[in-house]
Structures are given as structure tokens and as C-alpha cells.
Amino acid sequence: MKKTLLALLLLGVTATAASAQVEIGLKVSPSIAYLRADGSSNNFQKDKSKLGLGGGLVVDYFFGENYAFSSGLELAGKGGTISYNDPGTGTAQTTKITAQYLQIPLTMKLFTNDIATDTKLYFQLGGVVGANIGTRINGEKEYTDPGNNNEVFKANKFLLVPDFGVMIGFGSEYQVGQSTKVFAGLHYQRGLPNIDNYYGDERGLKNVVLKNSEFALDLGLKF
Template sequence: MKKLFLTLAALAISAAAFAQVEIGLKVSPAVSFLRASSPAPASFQGGGSKLSFGGGVFIDYFFGENYAFNTGLFLTGKGGNFNYIEKNNSPYPIADYRNGQKLAIQYLEIPATLKLFTNEISPATRLYFQVGGSLSFPVSTRINGDKFYTDPYNGNVQTAASAHVFAVDANLIGGLGVEYQLGHSTKALAGFSYHHGLVDLDRYFKKNRGFQDVSIKNSVVALDLGLKF
């Protein structure tokens, strides 16, 4: 037990001695879309994607020459289109039809990922691979471009768009890119990442409309452009 403790202590001391922190800024133009589903008769499904944008500050905490823990604080755009079958409950002979919404959400996002760097593939150039996750908290929500939604199929009740989405989102993140040394302490990076939402966002259709087993989740494909100082 004593030998094990001494070994772990030595590893911790060596990691701390090597520890290096790099701070940078990143912008991420992206394509976001929604994965929607439900059983019949509502038959929710995803529709078109939307252009989104994210950006913020990040930190790479190196605990080895080629390994870093990555975190930061980002303002990230997500959302997209979805549609579903609206049943005719009126006495008039109107057929059921597909209704749709465009959902746009801005999140405050905190990632926690591992970045794995290769050795130099050419002078001052390394590839990196990124895996991990993030937690996101909505700060602004719009439905069809508005902050409030009036539902004609629910007595024209008006609700805040923010009340339609869950208060937290969790994502799996996978990415890859290239990092280039520009100067003594300045580096540029460019890459792609995919953010796979795990949380069902819906807080409206099951609660207020009585639809069963509705699931609406985020997905984002982003171009990551950054600069370290």
C-alpha cells in the first residue's frame, strides 16, 4: 500500500511539474438541426437545419506533452425545424395535416473534453483529436422568430418560448483539427466538431398538448476556428 501511494504521489508531482495552461479564443460557425421523434398519430420528425454561430474563450490544460484537458465558456446557437401531424378536432371536415415550428436557442455552454495531439506532422503543425461532453444552459429562445408563442390549437394561450425547452442540455462532443505554431506563444487552430444532444428538450407538447413520447434533441456540426495566446 505504501509503495502504491508513493507511486501515485510521484505521478501526480510529475504531472504538476509538466502542467502547462494555454488560453485562447474560438469562433464556431455551424449547422444545427433537431432530431425529433414520436409514435403515431403525432409522428414528430426533424425538418430543415439552420445556420448557427458560437464563440467564446477556452483553456487547454496540458498534463503531458500530447494530452490536454479542455474547457471554457461559450455562447452557442442551436436549434432547427421540426414538424408533426396536427389532428382535426373541429366539427368541420378538415383533414389532419403537418404543422411545423422553427426553434432557435442560444446556450451558455461549458465543455469538458480531452484533446489528444500528435507529434509534428510538418514543421510547427500538429493534429488533434477531441472527445468528451458539455453542459449547456439556454439564455434565449425563439419559436418562429418570436420570444412568445400563441398556440391556436390550445385556446390561443400565449406562452414564453423559453418555457418550451428544458433548462439544461447535455452533449457528447467529438472533433478533430490542426494546430499551427505562429510564434513563441501564439497558435492558430482549425477543425470540425460534432455535438450530439442527449437531453429531450420538449417541455410543451407532452405537458400542454397531450402528445405521447415526444423527443426533440439538438445536433450541431461546427467549424472551429481559434487562436491561442
């Protein structure tokens, strides 16, 4: 009986592997990023968005003709400019935060049947996990805080390293050869945790929240 169950299990795994298809590609992703800022006691708020450029590896693992688990490894530029009332100086301050993230999407892609010759639409939904690998404050690697006795802090201490969020997107894919496809789409990433590692810990300001958001255009080629 055990041998029969094992044989059926191996048969199922083999059939799944045989029917699965992996498509690997590269993409470039120009983006508009901003920080969702909140801190009612000091009027923390979003001031400006920033342009970024990312991209990387795309891996689509198909479990059927029209659906796939989509992941990869990519760089993403995030951050933005925030404004707040600084209790140390008694004046309004703005801070430009530029951050580079290495991230892994964990999403599902759902494809339509052909809407035109060799052309499909896709919808993407899932999550993304990432790590901050570089931060600049006002364009510099060190930050001199006028509201904290002009103390100097390293910019890479400003944000927490880990981040994760949800991703939603859509686009189209066009087959140009036997195994070559080009695609174009839009996606939105919404960070979930508070990534502030400075205003609360170093400045002692209450209820400060900073969260990443990004709109990006995906342009790529799969082989």
C-alpha cells in the same frame, strides 16, 4: 512513515504541476444545427436545419506533450425547424425553434507529433454540459399555438433549461510564435436528453422527443 508518505505525495503533486502546461485562447464557431425529432403518433420529424454562430473561451490543460484536458466557456446557437401533424387543428404544422446555450465542454484532446513544421493534428472526444439561456419560436419571444385554442406561451418555457451530450472532433494546430498558436477544426455535438418542455406537458402529446445536434467549424487563437 506518515511524514514520508506526505512528502512523497507533495512531491508528486509538485512534479505534476511543474510538467503541466495551460494554454488559453478564443474561438469562433459557425455551425449548422438541427433537432432530432420523434413522435410516432403525430409524425414529429426534422424539417430544416439552421445556421448559427457561437464561440468563446478555450482552455487546454496539458498533462503531457501530446494530450490535454480541454474545456472552456462558450455560447452555441442550436435548434431547427420541426414538422408534425397537429391533432388540435387536424393539419400539418411546422415550428422553427431557435435556442441559445451557454455551455462547458469536458473533453480530451490527443495531438500527433509534427506532421509538418510547427503543425500538429488533434482529435477531440468527450462531453458537453449546457444551459438554455434564450429561446425564440418562429422568431418571437411568445408562441401562439393554433392547436391549443390560440393560447399564448412564453418561448423560454418551450425547452428544458439543462442539456448535455457527447462531442467528437478533429482539427489542426499551427504554432506561429513562441506561445501563440492558431487552430482550425470541425466538431459534432449530439444531445442526449429529451429537451421538450411543451408538447408533452402543455399539449399532452404522447412520446414526443426533441434532441439537439450540431456540426460546427472551430477557428481560433491560443496565447
